[in-house]
Amino acid sequence: MRRRNLSVVLGAVAAHSPLARPLSRADVAGRVGLTRAAVSSLVDELIGRGALTEAETAPDGRVGRPGRALSVSDEGPAGLGLEIGVTHLGACVVDLRGEPRVWRRADRANAGRPAGQVLAELAALAAEAEAEAHGLGLRVEGRVLAVPGVVPNGPVGRVERAPNLGWCALDVADHWPDPATVPEPENEANLGALAEYWSAEQAEQTFVHVSADAGIGAALVIDGRLFRGARGFAGELGHVPVHPDGLPCPCGARGCLEQYAGQAAVLREAGLPQYGPGAPGAAEAGDPVVLLAERASAGHAPTLAALDRAGRALGLALTSAVDLIDPDGLVLGGTYAELAEWLLPSVRAELADRVTVRPWTAEALRPSALGRRGPVLGAARTGVRRIMADPTLLPVR
Numbered sequence: 001m002r003r004r005n006l007s008v009v010l011g012a013v014a015a016h017s018p019l020a021r022p023l024s025r026a027d028v029a030g031r032v033g034l035t036r037a038a039v040s041s042l043v044d045e046l047i048g049r050g051a052l053t054e055a056e057t058a059p060d061g062r063v064g065r066p067g068r069a070l071s072v073s074d075e076g077p078a079g080l081g082l083e084i085g086v087t088h089l090g091a092c093v094v095d096l097r098g099e100p101r102v103w104r105r106a107d108r109a110n111a112g113r114p115a116g117q118v119l120a121e122l123a124a125l126a127a128e129a130e131a132e133a134h135g136l137g138l139r140v141e142g143r144v145l146a147v148p149g150v151v152p153n154g155p156v157g158r159v160e161r162a163p164n165l166g167w168c169a170l171d172v173a174d175h176w177p178d179p180a181t182v183p184e185p186e187n188e189a190n191l192g193a194l195a196e197y198w199s200a201e202q203a204e205q206t207f208v209h210v211s212a213d214a215g216i217g218a219a220l221v222i223d224g225r226l227f228r229g230a231r232g233f234a235g236e237l238g239h240v241p242v243h244p245d246g247l248p249c250p251c252g253a254r255g256c257l258e259q260y261a262g263q264a265a266v267l268r269e270a271g272l273p274q275y276g277p278g279a280p281g282a283a284e285a286g287d288p289v290v291l292l293a294e295r296a297s298a299g300h301a302p303t304l305a306a307l308d309r310a311g312r313a314l315g316l317a318l319t320s321a322v323d324l325i326d327p328d329g330l331v332l333g334g335t336y337a338e339l340a341e342w343l344l345p346s347v348r349a350e351l352a353d354r355v356t357v358r359p360w361t362a363e364a365l366r367p368s369a370l371g372r373r374g375p376v377l378g379a380a381r382t383g384v385r386r387i388m389a390d391p392t393l394l395p396v397r
């Protein structure tokens with residue numbers, strides 16, 4: 001019960017706008033419906049655990065004692081988000097207010113490399129990020145890892161398969177050098193969707209978030225909650241068929257969305273070099289998404305045609321999602337956000353033609369503002385939200 005009340009008090013302070021009048025212990029008691037004495041004891045504990053700070057407010061000319069203002073600490077507990085991409089590693093530290101404070105990114109060709117090697121390099125990057133955070137007065141207490149693969153609902157810490165990395169049945173803890181800092185893996189598309197939900201000014205409550213990196217990932221947020229499916233496999237939009245007798249897919253089926261709207265397919269159609277280890281010309285070609293955007297801006301006809309084809313395939317796959325779950329909206333995230341200018345017209349045209357049995361507007365499909373930063377930011381904020389949900393996870397100082 002105390003654990004829950006600690007979380008409720010911390011949540012009430014976190015939800016208070018920093019621009020509004022400072023929040024006192026009495027204000028918090030009024031908001032959460034507990035006695036002042038109870039709230040005071042909870043606040044003392046949260047201060048002791050480093051989650052809250054209390055400062056003298058400036059005299060505002062009113063009669064009476066100066067108030068004491070509570071706020072969520074911008075020092076102390078923090079969340080670490082980590083990311084393994086096919087071509088990079090990433091790290092991000094956010095404070096308890098959800099503000100990003102440290103970013104790290106390193107280019108690495110991870111596909112086909114042993115998981116132990118990649119995780120050891122990621123642990124080194126994580127240690128660097130934690131050291132920088134420490135210099136800012138932050139202490140990492142929650143760690144989450146975004147992976148481009150299927151993370152089942154259980155057992156905890158397991159990555160079932162990550163086809164674009166070539167991994168299967170991986171337990172992160174088996175390969176992490178320090179047992180005290182093992183991050184919990186989660187699917188990158190899920191974390192990107194959560195980051196979008198927590199960041200958007202007016203977030204849709206039910207939406208499909210589609211993102212692309214090397215593969216295509218989708219995540220469903222339904223009534224404000226991530227829908228993981230019975231086993232954690234929900235959102236495999238990349239392998240929804242868009243052409244029944246179409247191109248063969250490495251998954252064993254034919255005509256999957258990834259064969260038309262995945263990065264490799266778009267680069268191939270655009271006549272650009274493939275990206276990744278062993279691909280000829282990859283090193284000189286640079287970031288493939290930046291390259292696609294440059295070519296499209298310059299009016300390069302094969303690139304424009306490839307993006308149009310990708311958009312139509314995406315629109316076809318998303319029509320099924322719209323008809324099935326009746327979302328408020330659809331969000332294009334990851335690298336799709338950077339290509340939105342050229343993808344949106346064809347995705348919207350396809351949806352307009354095909355979504356006919358329910359109301360639908362072009363604006364219900366929008367690009368994410370977070371783009372490629374979504375998954376690592378979502379990972380870090382997930383770490384913070386675990387602390388907010390159970391402040392007893394924090395050591396007493």
Ligand SMILES: [Zn+2]
Nearest residue numbers: 239249251256
């Ligand atoms: Zn497939």
